[in-house]
Amino acid sequence: MQKAKMDRAAGSTLGSGEKTHRRRHFFSDRRLFIAATLTPSVIVLFMLTIYPFIANLWYSLLSYQLTRPQNTAFVGLRNYINILTDPEFLAAVQRTAIYVLSAVGLELVLGMLIALLLSQNLHGESLFRSLLVLPLAATPIAVGLIWRLMYNPTGGLVNQILKGAGLPPGKWTSSTATALPSLIIVDIWQWTPFVVLILLAGILALPDEPFEAAKIDGANALQSFWHLTLPMLSPLIYTAALFRFIDSLKAFDIIWVMTGGGPGRASTTVNLHAFRTGFEFLRMGNAAAMAILMLILAIVVSTILLRRSTIGR
Amino acid sequence: MTRRTKLKLSRLLAYVALIVFFIWVLLPIAWALSLSLKSPGDIIRIPTSFIFTPTLANYLKVFYTGEFMRQFGNSLIIGSASTLLALLIGIPAAYTLQRYRFAGRDRLDFWILSTRMAPPVAVLIPYFLLFQRLKLTDTHIAIIIMHLSVNLVLVIWLMKGFFADIPEELNEAALVDGCTHWGAFFRIALPLARGGIAATAILAFLFSWNELMFALILSGSASKTAPVGIFNFIGFEEVAWGPLMAAAIIMLLPIVIFALSVQRALVRGLTFGAVKG
Numbered sequence: 001m002q003k004a005k006m007d008r009a010a011g012s013t014l015g016s017g018e019k020t021h022r023r024r025h026f027f028s029d030r031r032l033f034i035a036a037t038l039t040p041s042v043i044v045l046f047m048l049t050i051y052p053f054i055a056n057l058w059y060s061l062l063s064y065q066l067t068r069p070q071n072t073a074f075v076g077l078r079n080y081i082n083i084l085t086d087p088e089f090l091a092a093v094q095r096t097a098i099y100v101l102s103a104v105g106l107e108l109v110l111g112m113l114i115a116l117l118l119s120q121n122l123h124g125e126s127l128f129r130s131l132l133v134l135p136l137a138a139t140p141i142a143v144g145l146i147w148r149l150m151y152n153p154t155g156g157l158v159n160q161i162l163k164g165a166g167l168p169p170g171k172w173t174s175s176t177a178t179a180l181p182s183l184i185i186v187d188i189w190q191w192t193p194f195v196v197l198i199l200l201a202g203i204l205a206l207p208d209e210p211f212e213a214a215k216i217d218g219a220n221a222l223q224s225f226w227h228l229t230l231p232m233l234s235p236l237i238y239t240a241a242l243f244r245f246i247d248s249l250k251a252f253d254i255i256w257v258m259t260g261g262g263p264g265r266a267s268t269t270v271n272l273h274a275f276r277t278g279f280e281f282l283r284m285g286n287a288a289a290m291a292i293l294m295l296i297l298a299i300v301v302s303t304i305l306l307r308r309s310t311i312g313r
Numbered sequence: 314m315t316r317r318t319k320l321k322l323s324r325l326l327a328y329v330a331l332i333v334f335f336i337w338v339l340l341p342i343a344w345a346l347s348l349s350l351k352s353p354g355d356i357i358r359i360p361t362s363f364i365f366t367p368t369l370a371n372y373l374k375v376f377y378t379g380e381f382m383r384q385f386g387n388s389l390i391i392g393s394a395s396t397l398l399a400l401l402i403g404i405p406a407a408y409t410l411q412r413y414r415f416a417g418r419d420r421l422d423f424w425i426l427s428t429r430m431a432p433p434v435a436v437l438i439p440y441f442l443l444f445q446r447l448k449l450t451d452t453h454i455a456i457i458i459m460h461l462s463v464n465l466v467l468v469i470w471l472m473k474g475f476f477a478d479i480p481e482e483l484n485e486a487a488l489v490d491g492c493t494h495w496g497a498f499f500r501i502a503l504p505l506a507r508g509g510i511a512a513t514a515i516l517a518f519l520f521s522w523n524e525l526m527f528a529l530i531l532s533g534s535a536s537k538t539a540p541v542g543i544f545n546f547i548g549f550e551e552v553a554w555g556p557l558m559a560a561a562i563i564m565l566l567p568i569v570i571f572a573l574s575v576q577r578a579l580v581r582g583l584t585f586g587a588v589k590g
Contacts, residue, residue: 029493029494030413030494033409033493033494033495033498034409034413034415036405037405037406037408037409037498038405038406038409038410038421040402040406041402041403041406041465041469042421044402044461044462044465045424045425045428045462045465045466047462048428048431048436048462048463048465048466049424049427049428049431051439052431052435052436052438052439052440053431053435055438055439055442055443056435056438056439059438059439059442113330114330114331114334117327117330117331118331120324120327126576128331128335129576129580130572130573130576131335131338131339132338132580133572133576133579133580133583134338134339134342134568134569134572135338136583137519137568137571137572137579137583138342138523138565138568139522139523139540139561139564139565139568140523140525141523141525141540141543141564142345142540142543142560142561142562142564142565143341145543145557145558145561146341146342146344146345146558146561147341149345149348149552149554149557149558150341150344155356155357157340157341157344189337189338189341193338194583194584197580197583197584198584201584243429246429246430249432250432250433252433252525252526253523253525253526253540256525257544271432271434274432274434275434275526278434278437278438278441279437279441279530284438284442287434287438288438288439290434291432291434291435291438292435294432294434294435295430295431295432295435298430298431298432299427299430302427302430
């Protein structure tokens with residue numbers, strides 16, 4: 001009796017290959033449990049991924065203008081061709097590339113620097129970590145509004161500080177040339193703590209022996225960083241890069257509230273362009289096509305980064 | 314320079330660099346706070362000074378006039394509902410994904426991971442059209458559904474990590490003793506994961522609280538959330554700096570409280586489980 005009980009219990013978490021003596025083999029307790037706990041989530045996941053993907057794919061093949069739905073017709077790949085040859089779209093792609101590469105690149109460098117500094121035994125570590133959380137958790141739109149005021153050419157904090165330091169004031173978000181960099185600065189402000197937190201945990205988890213051995217062999221700090229720290233942290237760096245890349249592609253709130261994509265189109269990224277196309281110009285077909293293109297890009301780059309990150313197996 | 318001096322110098326430099334960094338982090342929030350407490354006359358005064366007579370007029374304006382408090386309430390309702398639902402659906406799923414091996418588990422894992430890649434616009438377009446057809450725009454439920462889907466992924470991701478912290482032997486012991494799978498889940502795993510559940514709940518609520526794009530498009534005057542409503546303070550003619558900053562601080566307040574109290578859990582969630590805190 002005991003053995004049968006043990007067999008049944010042991011069989012339930014050791015994989016589905018165990019044969020057990022029970023009446024209903026297929027609908028076992030274990031199977032029912034797994035099905036019951038997973039099904040609601042699978043349904044929601046389906047609604048979140050499959051449905052939008054198929055719907056967008058379908059809409060992207062139509063000439064769907066929401067203000068004139070009666071003119072909707074199947075146009076095949078015409079939307080894609082129009083988009084990919086549209087100079088506005090291409091300009092948006094260029095801006096997005098600048099935004100993403102600058103922001104992520106600088107965040108990785110700055111984040112690594114701060115993480116290295118914090119990894120030494122300093123007082124107030126817990127306080128520092130609490131402070132790091134603030135920009136990350138803060139409502140992006142509140143952050144955007146605060147920075148928008150800070151960037152105000154006359155009354156804003158940024159120019160006042162520059163003036164106080166004897167430096168020339170800037171036009172920040174009011175000029176087409178400086179709008180994008182201004183936004184990148186805010187992105188860095190908000191997300192560097194993210195990189196810091198990830199890399200800091202990684203640095204603290206590194207083993208001591210290689211570094212001690214290196215010191216004995218006469219290596220200085222820079223050498224041990226370049227040849228030891230960097231390679232050992234590289235999967236984690238790729239993880240941080242992956243997350244930041246995906247999230248910066250999706251950046252919306254801050255750009256929307258600070259410049260609305262302007263002045264003119266100076267800070268319109270692909271994400272904003274797609275949003276505008278769909279929800280201001282109501283050209284659903286085009287917007288859907290842009291969404292599909294964004295998705296493809298995200299998947300391609302993610303797959304490359306994923307393999308080298310800590311999540312990729 | 315002796316080795317010792319070098320070391321002390323580098324530590325000093327580290328402190329300085331860190332202090333500069335953290336001033337950079339805090340300055341915007343501090344400035345916003347000061348603006349929110351200033352009277353209109355003080356606000357326009359240049360140069361800005363941090364010394365002034367504070368006034369609560371801006372906050373009173375936000376609380377008593379306009380719709381902001383109602384939008385605040387909407388955010389609370391939508392946040393709580395989507396968090397609760399995400400927890401109810403996601404926690405059992407996370408448990409099963411972590412504890413049980415079955416066909417297709419890795420594929421399911423990857424599917425969940427891949428949901429992060431979808432740009433919100435891609436999700437918004439079909440759902441906007443769908444909700445329009447179903448006449449569900451400007452309802453709480455539409456936004457709750459959208460926030461639920463994203464929060465669900467967050468809940469599953471985080472709770473998997475928290476469940477992984479509970480040793481498997483406890484599970485197996487329970488099952489050997491004749492516990493059903495449900496029993497092991499409810500009586501062993503859940504109570505032990507209490508802290509993780511609280512942390513996850515806070516993060517899910519935080520996401521919903523901060524969310525803008527879905528709320529912007531799917532809400533109308535009845536269901537507008539706080540992030541959308543804050544735009545009201547940006548008039549056509551001018552921007553009401555004082556009340557605007559007051560509204561921003563009000564939005565940030567719960568976050569600041571969370572950040573200081575449940576810092577570890579927040580770190581874990583905000584780095585998507587990459588940092589255990």
